[in-house]
Amino acid sequence: MELQSAFYWADIQIKQFFQDLLNAFNSSLFTFAGEKFSLGLVAGLITQVIIVLVLANIVKRLLKERILPGFKLEIGTRESLSTITSYIITAIGFLIVLETAGINFSSLAVFAGAIGIGVGIGLQNLSSNFISGLTLLFEQPIKVGDYIEVDKLAGTVETIAIRSTTIRTVNGVFVIVPNSRFLDNNVVNWSYRDPKCRIEIPVRVAEESDSLTVLEALLTAARQEPRVLPSPSPEVYFKGIAEDALTFDLMVWIRDPIEMDAIKSALRFLIEAEFRDRAIDQNIATKLTIENLPSLAALLRSSPTNEFAVKAGDSEMAEMPIGGWMLRDLLRKVSYFQQCGEIELRQVIEKGYRKKLPIGETICREGDPGDSFYIILSGSVEVFIESIDKQVAVRRAGEFIGEMSLLMGTPRTATLRTLEETILFVVDHGNLQNLLKNNQGLADKIAEELSDRQEVLKSLGITIDTTTKEGTSFDQIRRRIQSIFGI
Template structure:
């Protein structure tokens, strides 16, 4: 039994001597195996503590400051690296290692790392550059070398990008410094996407424009301001080539929005009878008369006595073309029925269609409500509407084809002064606030008519006690003209 105790004591003594015997010397400090293990454990503890502290600062403090995600990630990363650096220095000082004695050693190691670990050092410097300059930040939607995705995290060596398919890609930081980067969400997430489309020769450009804009306005992901545009790109070999340009504020959803727009465009073209052509080739046949003569000669020999039985042939009468209802009329035809636009050319009408869109309101539907904010101007293309005040319980007016409403709220910057409701199925031409200026600039007579009508309607509302506005020394018409001039410069 005594020998077992003796052997165990010798083992512990050997291990103690192994861990306490100096292995090498740094400066005036001798390091043993035990002190090295202690330094490693302390370094791991410092790393974990700095990481936890930076995460706590990011989640508890930076969130309350209401910084964006990219800024929070960058600040937390820098704080974590600084805490880790200071912690390692404190650990070394606690172990009695003089940092000045590490200068030469660090220089030698630095030269070795510079030659042996060039990629690692370049990624390290690139990571610091990304954190401080912030050309990209966590949460940005970027494209680099054909890789499209959202930045999830930026570390010292690499950046994690999540693609549209949900795949996480680890990209070395040096690629973001040396290559061109498209940052779709840098400062302003709004961007414009292009939808190319070709139609058959013989299609009317104004109908194509109307169909493309109608498809764009049906897509909820497309912004109304800036308004969608249609460009006539060129004359192709077998098609007229157009391009629909729309603005979106979610670049991550550009592919689904393009797909939805393509579905809507196909549906609009089908409803309007606009053909999307196949590639076409013209074939020129020589000696056409000789071929035609032989064909007729062969056809005659196929029938007995060379006679054609006319009783077997039937003549189908031309189908009667039914007149279109107003709901199926093109927007061009509807606008031409309005006094302001009856003399417009097709090119002027095409431009006018870009400023607004038509909207069908069934009988009894409210177009706008009293006290709601005014954001649209309306021109009646077909049908009629009733204007009344719900608050005062008073009838104001009935408006018919060619008349307009909604200008009081837009021009005076006040809530809607009355409710407008359709008296029958009606088609309205709707112009948003941002496009009203373009419409009035190109149609000065409409601006004059608006000023005149607005003056009359204001006076009528005052007589009914609905509009209580102080009357200035100027006449209402002069004040309204000045208001239009100050708002739209016309």
């Protein structure tokens, strides 16, 4: 009996404990928006809010990693769409949670209006960044993955959140930037629409330098850098003469703006090497004015160990040898360009390009269309006729090949192959077309010379018949050139 009585009282106490615990959970803690909140209701609301946040995050990850990539959208667009969707789900979820809690929205609106002014003043920066974040996500002036520059800070956009944006600089440092700064300041977006951009390398050389030699050196340096785009082609602007120096700007296009500084550095190294090979002086002389020249001259003459004594003719420095070939001199070896001035040659050099080939590489094959001719800058090339399986010639540095097929628009009569590692300067159809359009007299010179080379034309399969009404050989060749190049 005593044991049964003990179990009975224990059971009553346990039931009373749970009843008291249930009453504590259901007892009102506070009243908000016309609804009494108990501990149990608050715990339920917290649980529902956590579920909403987790669900929004799951949807965001699914959209960004699984669904949107199938639509071939850019990474920045995927990030924006998934983030906006996540915010919408979160907002709707909060409204549903509040509705299920029985909160009166009309009274909540009154409460929000009562404290709105105070909160707006106290959280002005936060609200500004919040609205700026929504603007960035919807308008997308910048996106995740873009390379941007704002307030002298440059880097790649990693994330765009509702309050701030994370930027990773080229040094690998992550910087948190408030969103309002992107709307209040000028932002340079190097990746906007087209990531290609043009960079500028300013160069100053001594006033005595030859401008065409400088032009050739700068273009050669630009064409050696693999990260410089071949199209649009590099350009050199002659800015003028200032402070006893010639000033130039080398303009090149690149594909990845984040490598801008590295490419500029590589180009400066290449420019310095080309200038050294061509003996181009970058040391700008400083003018020195001596007011009492007679006294200085007397002092120098009186010194028995005068290290500054100047002998007649010593002031004329011998011309320094230039390493490598000068393109303008090589072009003048082509008979058609012998009478060209420096302006015409500059046009050819600007639009041509260098091509480096390994040993055994085929440049063009017998029967291919003659769309370019080549100047050999280094190495050697064999001229091989496949139809008779015979090597007919070997061309070496300083020689040119393939000009007749280009001028006459005929197929190649031989195959060209490199016998060693070779660097060519290529003048293609478009390059020559621009030159002939701007210099009609050059087309006449070429036609005049070709009219005297009937045997060469016959080897190309071109027969000039002067007995017809088509005119002289000069007239026929000139019309053919005009037709080929559209001039």
